[in-house]
Amino acid sequence: MSPRDREVSRPVIAHRRVYEGRVWDVARDEVELASGQRVERDYVEHPGAVAIVAVNEREEMIMVRQYRHPVRRELWEVPAGLLDVPGEDPLVAARRELYEEADLYADHWEKLVDYFTTPGGSDEKLQVFLARDLRSVPLAQRYERSDEERDMEIAFIPVAQVVQAVLSGGMMNPSTVVGSLAYAQKFLARGVTDT
Numbered sequence: 001m002s003p004r005d006r007e008v009s010r011p012v013i014a015h016r017r018v019y020e021g022r023v024w025d026v027a028r029d030e031v032e033l034a035s036g037q038r039v040e041r042d043y044v045e046h047p048g049a050v051a052i053v054a055v056n057e058r059e060e061m062i063m064v065r066q067y068r069h070p071v072r073r074e075l076w077e078v079p080a081g082l083l084d085v086p087g088e089d090p091l092v093a094a095r096r097e098l099y100e101e102a103d104l105y106a107d108h109w110e111k112l113v114d115y116f117t118t119p120g121g122s123d124e125k126l127q128v129f130l131a132r133d134l135r136s137v138p139l140a141q142r143y144e145r146s147d148e149e150r151d152m153e154i155a156f157i158p159v160a161q162v163v164q165a166v167l168s169g170g171m172m173n174p175s176t177v178v179g180s181l182a183y184a185q186k187f188l189a190r191g192v193t194d195t
Helices: 090-102 147-151 159-167 174-188
Strands: 012-020 025-032 038-045 049-054 060-068 073-077 080-082 104-116 125-136 153-158
Touching (some): 012 038, 049 060, 049 090, 049 104, 049 174, 073 174, 090 104, 090 125, 125 174
Antiparallel strands (some): 025 038, 049 080, 104 125
């Protein structure tokens, strides 16, 4: 048997928004469980997001270091962003985020992995794309970053070093963890580096 998550919809008896935020909201649902018991669950309603594992010909990943206030740290992260443009295709969003955060275009794209960021408290689904055949955005065409993104450090870091940092707890951003390990398993573990 191949283990797979199973999509199941329990009856929602009541749904209300208890907080409306700038990016996401908090909802409270009364849900009937399989046993018939009713429980209340609060969770973040999130638009979803994309992340990009962008790898160059030297097996280096583009990484950005960004301040994340809730954890009071500057985290090394793969480029990522919200699906906050109504109706935008996730691949289009991924291309936009790579351009905006890393000043890069990519000629080769493929889906790498999907995951739920915190399924016990959020409905956020994150899609991770692999980008290869990278090209720099000309200086005159680069996106002007603001807020926390204005001071982001951008660097190419060898994939092996990223994986080592993830496994030792030195990099804890979830998209970096999931994306780098998925890339390493799919390409490096089998000795395949040419996509």
